[in-house]
Amino acid sequence: MYLYSQFDEDFVRNRVAQFRGQVAKRLDGSLIEDEFKPLRLMNGLYLQLHAYMLRVAIPYGSLDSAKMRQLAMIADRWDKGYGHFTTRQNIQFNWPKLNDVPDILDALADVGMHAIQTSGNTIRNVTADHFAGAADDEIEDPRLVAELLRQWSTDHPEFQSLPRKFKIAVTGSPNDRAVVKAHDIGLRMIRNESGEPGFEVIVGGGLGRSPFIGKTMREFLPKADLLPYLEAILHIYNLHGRRDNKYKARIKILLHEEGLAIIREQVEAAFARIRPQFQTPSDELVADIARYFRKPDLPPRGTGSFEGLIAANPAFRSFTETNVANHTNPDYGIVTISLKPIGGTPGDATSDQMRVVADVAQRYGHDEIRVSHEQNLILPHVAKADIPAVYAALREAGLATANVGLISDIIACPGMDYCALATARSIPIAQEISTRFDELKLENDIGPLKIKISGCINACGHHHVGHIGILGLDRAGVENYQITLGGDGTETMSLGERAGPGFSAEDLIPALERLINTYLDLRQSRDETFLQTYRRLGTGPFKAALYPQTTEQEAA
Amino acid sequence: MTTIVKNGRFLDHDPLALSFKTLEDGKTDAALDLSSDVDPVEIWHRVRWAPALRIHFPSSADGRGFSIAQALRKAGYRGHLRAFGHVLADQYPLALRSGFDDVEISDELAARQPEHQWSDAYGRIQGGYLERLQAGVKRAA
Amino acid sequence: MTRKANHQVVTANHLLEGDAVWFTARQDWSRDIADAAVASHEEAAQALLNAASKQQDKVVGPYLAAAAIDANGNAAPAHFREAFRTRGPSNYFHGKQAAGA
Numbered sequence: 001m002y003l004y005s006q007f008d009e010d011f012v013r014n015r016v017a018q019f020r021g022q023v024a025k026r027l028d029g030s031l032i033e034d035e036f037k038p039l040r041l042m043n044g045l046y047l048q049l050h051a052y053m054l055r056v057a058i059p060y061g062s063l064d065s066a067k068m069r070q071l072a073m074i075a076d077r078w079d080k081g082y083g084h085f086t087t088r089q090n091i092q093f094n095w096p097k098l099n100d101v102p103d104i105l106d107a108l109a110d111v112g113m114h115a116i117q118t119s120g121n122t123i124r125n126v127t128a129d130h131f132a133g134a135a136d137d138e139i140e141d142p143r144l145v146a147e148l149l150r151q152w153s154t155d156h157p158e159f160q161s162l163p164r165k166f167k168i169a170v171t172g173s174p175n176d177r178a179v180v181k182a183h184d185i186g187l188r189m190i191r192n193e194s195g196e197p198g199f200e201v202i203v204g205g206g207l208g209r210s211p212f213i214g215k216t217m218r219e220f221l222p223k224a225d226l227l228p229y230l231e232a233i234l235h236i237y238n239l240h241g242r243r244d245n246k247y248k249a250r251i252k253i254l255l256h257e258e259g260l261a262i263i264r265e266q267v268e269a270a271f272a273r274i275r276p277q278f279q280t281p282s283d284e285l286v287a288d289i290a291r292y293f294r295k296p297d298l299p300p301r302g303t304g305s306f307e308g309l310i311a312a313n314p315a316f317r318s319f320t321e322t323n324v325a326n327h328t329n330p331d332y333g334i335v336t337i338s339l340k341p342i343g344g345t346p347g348d349a350t351s352d353q354m355r356v357v358a359d360v361a362q363r364y365g366h367d368e369i370r371v372s373h374e375q376n377l378i379l380p381h382v383a384k385a386d387i388p389a390v391y392a393a394l395r396e397a398g399l400a401t402a403n404v405g406l407i408s409d410i411i412a413c414p415g416m417d418y419c420a421l422a423t424a425r426s427i428p429i430a431q432e433i434s435t436r437f438d439e440l441k442l443e444n445d446i447g448p449l450k451i452k453i454s455g456c457i458n459a460c461g462h463h464h465v466g467h468i469g470i471l472g473l474d475r476a477g478v479e480n481y482q483i484t485l486g487g488d489g490t491e492t493m494s495l496g497e498r499a500g501p502g503f504s505a506e507d508l509i510p511a512l513e514r515l516i517n518t519y520l521d522l523r524q525s526r527d528e529t530f531l532q533t534y535r536r537l538g539t540g541p542f543k544a545a546l547y548p549q550t551t552e553q554e555a556a
Numbered sequence: 557m558t559t560i561v562k563n564g565r566f567l568d569h570d571p572l573a574l575s576f577k578t579l580e581d582g583k584t585d586a587a588l589d590l591s592s593d594v595d596p597v598e599i600w601h602r603v604r605w606a607p608a609l610r611i612h613f614p615s616s617a618d619g620r621g622f623s624i625a626q627a628l629r630k631a632g633y634r635g636h637l638r639a640f641g642h643v644l645a646d647q648y649p650l651a652l653r654s655g656f657d658d659v660e661i662s663d664e665l666a667a668r669q670p671e672h673q674w675s676d677a678y679g680r681i682q683g684g685y686l687e688r689l690q691a692g693v694k695r696a697a
Numbered sequence: 698m699t700r701k702a703n704h705q706v707v708t709a710n711h712l713l714e715g716d717a718v719w720f721t722a723r724q725d726w727s728r729d730i731a732d733a734a735v736a737s738h739e740e741a742a743q744a745l746l747n748a749a750s751k752q753q754d755k756v757v758g759p760y761l762a763a764a765a766i767d768a769n770g771n772a773a774p775a776h777f778r779e780a781f782r783t784r785g786p787s788n789y790f791h792g793k794q795a796a797g798a
């Protein structure tokens with residue numbers, strides 16, 4: 001867990017004081033709203049449908065118990081007793097008042113947190129693999145890189161008013177858990193033939209109204225060149241990205257309109273100019289950051305009552321099957337805490353739940369908590385011998401839903417229940433889906449399935465990469481939901497295909513039931529997942545299930 | 557009318573006392589005005605000997621001027637760089653850190669954001685992450 | 698020829714509280730859409746928006762929204778988005794729906 005140095009502390013405190021001044025200037029008229037808006041956004045403050053919303057950075061999704069408890073305190077003191085964990089590993093508070101925000105930011109600084117560049121046309125909070133430092137398939141811990149990038153991008157003088165937002169993700173393992181191909185820049189750690197570590201640099205991915213899968217700009221970038229190379233990409237983007245149309249302003253459009261070869265040439269030329277003058281961070285500085293990401297000492301623990309309880313308790317067994325992943329150390333497991341209770345709001349946690357997670361992490365989890373981009377929480381290092389106790393504590397707090405990766409583990413953006421840009425709601429759809437499939441008792445039979453819901457074309461719910469994606473639209477003043485099929489957000493990334501006309505909220509759930517039943521009928525075995533079946537058979541049978549009348553008419 | 561901000565102070569007259577020509581005038585040794593859409597690489601040979609360059613900021617949300625300044629400084633430009641237009645007091649440190657020497661704002665903005673806001677902002681130039689990463693400074697234990 | 702009634706109200710978010718407010722005939726802001734001044738044709742709507750836009754020290758982002766007239770002759774939301782703004786989110790009993798409770 002990275003801890004603030006005096007430098008970080010001073011920086012963040014100054015930034016809070018500066019924002020306090022900006023709020024005062026907005027109120028006394030020194031700043032008009034058009035000028036204030038970009039400034040509040042780069043400090044994480046949105047104005048939504050019913051209230052302001054503060055998005056707090058959880059750099060690369062890493063938290064400890066002190067930070068989590070402070071988030072709980074903020075939720076109680078300045079909000080309505082809960083927080084919403086987002087797909088970008090941040091947390092949002094939905095009800096702050098403008099005058100309270102500087103105080104909230106100070107309270108965050110008390111535990112080494114901030115809301116800097118969680119919004120606005122800036123380099124956003126860098127995301128990383130949520131299993132970092134614990135997964136058994138990892139080349140290197142990506143958080144060291146992510147922390148360096150956080151420092152480099154924070155208040156970078158050149159890049160505070162970009163054409164549009166800019167998202168960077170890093171993964172340290174070949175199994176991409178950070179969706180790197182859907183980011184403005186995705187970094188994949190690799191080794192070259194001589195075994196040196198470096199990055200594949202992927203540029204121009206992104207979902208939103210024109211989804212693109214990122215393209216490789218550099219096959220292999222030596223580690224030491226990372227910052228100047230990124231600086232070159234951002235420099236070219238800042239100068240040449242479109243500013244006339246906010247829907248064409250992301251780097252993916254620049255790449256698409258100019259062509260990868262041209263932009264690569266410009267980037268490499270800029271890199272050649274920047275590199276010689278760019279002082280690489282000193283080894284001491286890097287080593288100093290690195291020591292915070294050392295793996296905790298994990299003493300051999302055996303497995304205690306773990307195996308026995310699996311045999312004796314079916315509920316515990318299904319929890320371990322879905323919510324516990326392999327750790328590099330066989331005596332340990334990675335525990336995912338689902339924030340997707342049946343019928344609940346995806347990603348929400350009450351302040352009491354946050355405190356329970358903090359307690360459990362402190363007592364059993366080496367004081368580490370992660371936020372996943374799938375809006376769940378993760379305890380990366382739990383001894384198997386302790387998992388029964390962890391499970392019991394979580395169950396008590398309503399946090400032991402055994403559904404990670406299953407149909408009710410839904411990603412949903414806030415949609416029109418909160419978001420000012422939304423065209424339809426997404427939360428109630430998620431609630432209905434999880435409630436319905438729980439009633440049918442089909443969840444475990446269906447197996448791995450990712451449903452992702454966005455409340456508008458901006459695609460914050462990543463619907464394009466859901467095995468089943470749902471996009472909420474406004475059709476003549478009524479909420480309408482469009483289904484996409486076959487998306488995939490992992491290293492085998494693909495964008496879902498639109499199935500056909502949208503459904504009303506009432507017709508949507510029965511349509512999904514038909515879709516799932518078709519899968520269950522057509523799969524070759526229980527081991528063939530929805531996505532595999534879809535890839536084997538194509539859209540045909542699934543479209544027929546979604547639109548039985550049309551298909552009959554066509555046949556007639 | 558405009559106000560020049562230098563070292564966190566409003567100046568009552570422009571110390572440069574130069575008349576700015578446009579790029580199209582074709583003078584390579586005069587002070588030049590640059591719009592925010594110039595490509596610093598393309599114009600380099602035409603601006604490198606100019607005693608001063610005034611880079612336009614059409615809106616406080618348009619950050620191209622910061623990149624233009626950075627590119628010119630990295631290319632070795634040693635003349636005077638002035639940020640001209642809609643630059644807010646809160647952006648003043650960014651301008652200075654990007655290589656500008658001073659800022660020229662409208663009197664309307666100067667009235668709304670009086671001198672003390674610029675002097676406050678001037679006090680925030682230090683303490684940037686980028687400078688620290690590049691300086692290789694060792695962190696106190 | 699009768700034109701379809703084109704009722705509009707001006708709405709915004711309160712600068713300090715952030716919640717939805719509506720512009721009234723007294724050139725003031727109310728948290729209840731029923732208090733909103735209703736413009737019935739385009740010129741009146743623009744005039745209302747111009748007047749409201751002068752109050753950026755109180756609100757953020759004033760805009761015209763289509764409105765209906767309810768049985769009591771008061772303004773009411775005409776679109777589901779505007780209806781949500783008079784109530785609050787559907788997943789929790791928070792926002793305006795809870796204020797009266």
Ligand code: SF4
Pocket residue numbers: 413414415416419420421422423454455456457458459460461
């Ligand atoms: S997808 Fe649209 S509705 Fe959902 S959070 Fe993003 S902008 Fe808002």
